Amino acid sequence: TKSRVVIVGGGPAGLMLSHLLAQRGIDNVVIEKRDHDxxxxxxxxxxxxxxxxxMLTDTGIDGRVLTVGDEHDGIDLRFNGESHLLHFPDLVDxxxxxxxxxxxxxxxxxARKRDGGDVRYECDVTEVLDVESDHPGVRYQDKDGVTHEVRGDFLVAADGSRSFCRRQVPEGRYSEFTMHYPFAWFGILCEAPKSAxxxxxANSEHxxxxxxxRSETVQRMYFQCDPEENVDNWSEDRIWSELQRRVDGPDGFQLKTGPIFDKTVLQFRSFVREPLRYGNMFLVGDAGHTVPPxxxxxxxxxxxxxxxxxxxxDTFYGSGSAKNVGLLDAYSDTALKRVWKAQNFSYWMTSMMHTRNDITPFEKKRALGELETITGSRYGRQYLAESYTGWPHGSTS
Ligand code: DHB
Structure with a gap:
């Protein structure tokens, strides 16, 4: 079959692109390996x-993000057992x-289902086809093992951090930039009221x-751990005492605890693939770059x-006879400018907030100096707040 845009990956990036294109009448198909649930x-x-x-509310996605979502005015940066509140409306509006x-x-x-979108779940892409031509496509297997082929004008790789599509680009046609961290996150979900x-x-020596x-009754918490940590070695009591000692302070702050119903170790790295394009295939989201959390x-x-x-x-399809490829040609460079700003921010927040096992006494004191510098000055708080709340879309300055 032929569709104008073939999107591999039905996570938020792939589905959002599919939704936006469909709204402009640009026919597209999404191929996703996993099932919905x-x-x-x-x-x-x-x-x-x-x-x-x-992007969700302006384009006719259900407004649950406004009703179920919770607007936050700031964050609490806690170190040395003391809380420092950054108030985003004051700092960066x-x-x-x-x-x-x-x-x-x-x-x-x-929304894709409601609008009759073509999203094919449980379909595993096995090959990318003719990516350097004007009819690129993919071959995939559906859940019954039947092989299909779909082609379009463009292929979009939105297939996540382990992207199959990205790995089909021939050696010598790209560069990769990677940074590993000597820690991971232990994440839990629990039934408890909000603690704050x-x-x-929280930065602590531990x-x-x-x-x-997550809600009034469900909370999400994480603590820095060894990348090899096994969740089975962590009882609820052990998890709560570990979390508590990282937020302990003279103000006597106490976490509100409750039954833990999910435990996961999350590995992470900083990673960028350049360029975010090969022939008529474009990489978006985690397929092209990942940040530490x-x-x-x-x-x-x-x-x-x-x-x-x-x-x-949209510009390409909208301009009729005089097909305008200018913005498509600029895509990789335009997107990468923001990517590297976010890489810097995520690396910086990760480095500033975590404590390496082999940290020297000097480095420990220096880290606190950095946190004091940021929280102790309006400029410092603004710098963090601006990055955290996000640079304006379409602006590279
Ligand atoms: C959550 C995760 C993050 O990495 C973060 O910085 C803030 C919140 C979360 O899962 O709630």
Missing amino acids: TIYNTHRAGILEQQAVK ATVTLYAQNEVFFDLAA PELIY GFALISQ TGAKGLNLAFADVKVLFEAL
């Missing part, structure tokens, strides 16, 4: 920039919204902890890529 049950980060919220990524997926999948009104990013939320830039960055690529495709 597996994606819905995959827990990811939960912070949306205002612009990501706007912005807020963020806590809304879990799997809910974003749920809403997008529902805002998210707490390591980083993030006290996040501190600061929750992953989905926001994927949506920013989608916006740039959507506008380029």
Whole structure:
């Protein structure tokens, strides 16, 4: 079959692109390996920039992001056992919204279904075809093992951090930039009330902890751990005492605890593939770049890529006879500018908030000096707040 745009990957990036294209009458198909419920049950980060919220609400996705989502005015940076509140509206006239990524997926999948979108779940791409031609495509196997082929004008790789499509680009046609960290995150979901009104990013000599939320009754928390850590070695008691000692302080702050119903170790790295294009295949979101989780830039960055690529495709199809490829040719460079800003921010937040096992006494004191510098100055708080709430879409300055 032939479709104008073939999108590999039905996560938030692929579905958002599919939704935007469909709204402009640009026919497209999404090929996704997993089934709907597996994606819905995959827990990811939960912070949306205002612009990501706007992409959902301005384009006719169900408004659950506004009703179920929770608008946050700031974060609490906690170190040395003391809390430092950054108030985003005061600092940068912005807020963020806590809304879990799997809910974003749920809403997008529902909108595609409602609008008659062609989203093929449980279809495993086995080959990319003629990517350097004007009729690129993929071969895939459906859940019954039947092989199909679909082609279009463009192929979009939105197939996540382990992207199959990305790995089909021949050697010598790309560069990759990678940074590994000597730690991972131990993530839990628990039934408990909120421990504090805002998210707490805690630096301590025992390591980083993030006290996040999901609702009035369900909370999400993480603590820095060894990448090889096994969740089976962690009883509820052990998890709570580890989390508590990372937020302990003279103010006597106590976490609100409750039954833990999900435990996962999350590995992460910083990674960028350049360029984000090969022939007529474009890479968006995690397929092209991943960030460490501190600061929750992953989905926001994927949506920013989608916006740039959507506008380029819309211009291409909209201009009729004088097909304009200018924005498509600029896609990789345009998207990468923001990618590297987000890489810097995510690397910086991760490095500043975590404590390496082999840290020297000097480095420990220096790290506190950095946190004092940031929280102790309006400029410092603004710098963090501007990056956290997100640089304006379409601006590289
Ligand atoms: C969450 C995850 C993050 O990485 C972050 O910076 C903030 C919140 C979360 O899952 O809630």
